[in-house]
Amino acid sequence: MNQLEALQAALAGEHAALYGIGVAGGKLTGAKFQSATETFERHRDNRDNLAGLITAAGETPVAAEPAYDLPQPVTNAVSASALILGIEQRLAAVYGDLVEAAEQPPVRQLAIDALLATAASQVAWGGAPVALPGAV
Secondary structure, eight states: OOHHHHHHHHHHHHHHHHHHHHHHHTTOOHHHHHHHHHHHHHHHHHHHHHHHHHHHTTOOOOOOOSOOOOSSOOOSHHHHHHHHHHHHHHHHHHHHHHHHHOOSHHHHHHHHHHHHHHHHHHHHTTOOOOSSTTOO
16 A cells, blocks of 8 residues: 555545544533544545545545444444444554555554544443554
């Protein structure tokens, strides 16, 4: 996978993440809702940064799908939290790929920052810490 392909994959992942976190947020309240909102905002910023890097490379950023299939029904706060945890786990792998494929320092820095943020977010959403976030 080259840098552009990894950027596009990360962007597609962020599009899906925004959809899923939006769905999950509808089942959360209080502190969990606030955490979901902050997670959403981080992924929105990542999406915008990735799209900017792709555009700066002279390419067209991959578009978001109108809707995404979720891996499980989201019916309550427990399933909503599990969905966000799963999203963060999948994105860690995508950002691990981007770290590996990055050819330019700004791209590598964005990938590392996003990978660290998804690793921390996994723990915040109930996941166990892992030695090598993003490793598949």
